Amino acid sequence: MKTQTIIITAYAILSTVTAIPVLASDGHAAVFPFGHSGEARNVNRVIAVKADDIFFNPNSITVKAGETVKFIVTNTGRLPHEFVLGDKAEQAQHEKQMQAMQNMPMQGKGGISMPGMGNDPNGIFIAPGETKTLVWTFTRPGTVEYACHEPGHYAAGMVGRITIQRERRK
Ligand SMILES: [Cu+2]
Numbered sequence: 001m002k003t004q005t006i007i008i009t010a011y012a013i014l015s016t017v018t019a020i021p022v023l024a025s026d027g028h029a030a031v032f033p034f035g036h037s038g039e040a041r042n043v044n045r046v047i048a049v050k051a052d053d054i055f056f057n058p059n060s061i062t063v064k065a066g067e068t069v070k071f072i073v074t075n076t077g078r079l080p081h082e083f084v085l086g087d088k089a090e091q092a093q094h095e096k097q098m099q100a101m102q103n104m105p106m107q108g109k110g111g112i113s114m115p116g117m118g119n120d121p122n123g124i125f126i127a128p129g130e131t132k133t134l135v136w137t138f139t140r141p142g143t144v145e146y147a148c149h150e151p152g153h154y155a156a157g158m159v160g161r162i163t164i165q166r167e168r169r170k
Pocket residue numbers: 054080081082148149150153158
């Protein structure tokens with residue numbers, strides 16, 4: 001069957017480009033330079049973010065190192081969006097993958113939903129009208145971005161900045 005051949009080819013291409021983000025699908029908490037996926041029982045802050053066409057609101061957030069934040073992301077737009085946490089390197093990597101996927105024949109009209117994306121610890125895909133949550137523990141001071149890599153969105157400025165301040169002394 002023709003469709004099957006296309007899908008197999010697509011997966012073959014994918015497996016060569018998705019070397020890094022798949023690492024957490026075994027259930028282990030993935031640790032990134034900018035923190036790690038958090039657990040619900042440790043949440044000490046809740047931040048609501050709207051993903052719209054084509055921007056985030058708010059587009060800047062300040063947290064403290066050591067905080068576990070529950071992001072509640074609602075897609076209030078008409079286009080599919082993503083909320084991917086990462087430093088510049090991580091964002092560049094994700095952007096590259098999404099561009100590679102864009103050139104594949106299996107891309108649907110509903111946006112690109114990466115196979116295994118649901119297991120991707122630092123990102124969520126949000127369909128229009130949908131609300132999803134992401135719990136993240138920020139481990140050290142610095143700057144992290146949250147970005148959308150649906151085709152053209154990152155380039156259009158669909159990115160926000162998280163400033164992680166030094167942990168307050170007790
Ligand atoms: Cu977007």
